[in-house]
Amino acid sequence: MNSTYQEFKPSAALEPFVDYYWLHTFEADGNQESPVQRCLPFGTLEIILHLDDNHCQVLHNNYWQKLPHGFFVGLYRDAVQWKCVGSGRKFGIQLKPESLLQLFNIPVASLFNNFTDLETFFGKEINRLVEKVYGQLSIHSVIAAAEAFLLAQRRNLNAERNYLFEATRLIRQSRGNLSIEAVSEHIYVSKRQLERSFKDNYGTTPKMYQRIIRFRNAYEYFYQKPTAPDWQDISYTFGYSDQAHFIRDFKEFTDDVPTVVFNDTNQQFQRPTCWGTYARA
Template sequence: MKITYEEFSPSADLAPYVECYWVHSFTGESGEDSPVQRCLPLGMVEVIIHPDENISDLLTEEQWQQLPRSFFHGIYNNPVYWKIKSNARLFGIRFKPETFSTLFNVPAASLYCHFVSLETFLGREVSGLHRPLYGIKDIAAMVAHCDGFLSKRLADLELQHNYITEAADIIRHTKGNISIEEVSNSISVSMRQLQRSFKENLGTTPKGYLRIIRFRNAFSALESEHEWADITYDLGYADQAHFIREFREFAGDTPNSIIRNAENIRKKPFSFTDSIFL
């Protein structure tokens, strides 16, 4: 089976809200199952759409469960395992979680470690986003459609910049190598207020989000064949034992095992857009 993955940038006006669009394609013999895919925590909220007839299955409590054709998923803190039949694609929209509520008027906290079909979650008002994509083969047209839908939604909103946005930006730009006290001081908000607001809006604490973002950068560095000692130091882990323990918690496996088995069992279904991690 041939598996490909591509990412596409949103329009400039959507860049503060959307990290990227992506397409994950599976091409093979009719009825062929993909290798089991492991999706690692990215610290983002996503819309995932199956534009073709085949729909992926999620491993839940040791049983395979078919996913909705179009769904939201929130921030998650552990690996997710799934597979799909050949000749199918997944189309995704990756949102920055602190701005998700601006676009959809619901907090990302309601999706934490959870997924739900688009229309179950938001009703028919969101049908114009996903239904026109069913059956479309032209990826550029899919991206253009979503850009148009989300840009129109953005234009109809009264935008407000808030300290949650600032805090999340700081955590991402420091690659998670910062204390929550430093984040709190940077935005002039008490740690207690920051803790409460993160939990209410993102579903996790500032520390929880920081750990996910640090893991994401650790994985990206590991994928680029950086030395463990450098990753440990650059991202502020206490020592290599701390790095390995945190990595295993979020990846479900050790760094060595991820490297050794990545190609065989598709441990790395997603590439990483590093533009927000400067």
């Protein structure tokens, strides 16, 4: 089985809300099964669409189950295992967590560490996007449909100051190295109030989000290394108390130790470095 993966930057108008778009393609002979893939928790939300009739499968409650045609993924703290049987294409919109409240005014707390089909979460209106991208062979046509859908939502954007959005961005900007107490002081709200707002809207605590963001930055840093990294140096660079602390956190979010992930020959954990760009016409 051949597998290709690409990432595409959003237009400038959507950069505050979208990390990137991605396309994962599997080409197989008959019902050939892909190696098990692993999605790591990177502190983002995702709208994911199958572009044809062959749906991938996810390991859920120790059973492989077929994924919906279109589904929405909340914030995760666990690695998720999935696979494709036969040829298929998946398209994803990776969103910053505050974007759902900004663009749709929907909290995502109910989907922490979980996913659901798109219509259940967004309502029937999102089926227009599903129908527009189904069967499209051109990735640029798929992205154009996604951009049009998101830009329409952007017209309803509330520009008022929101301390939850500010805190979420501040944690990302600091690469997870700012304490929650410091974040609270910076945005002039109490730590308890911030924790309650995170729990009500995202389904988790600011501390967990901070840990996920720190892990993401450490992972993306060492993934670029051509040879085995110095784990102690990475631990220091990304604000872990020591190497044991880094390895403990890493294992919690990936189910494995850093050396195994770095040397994984099947690249089950890793995002390939095939970047694309998208410019609106």
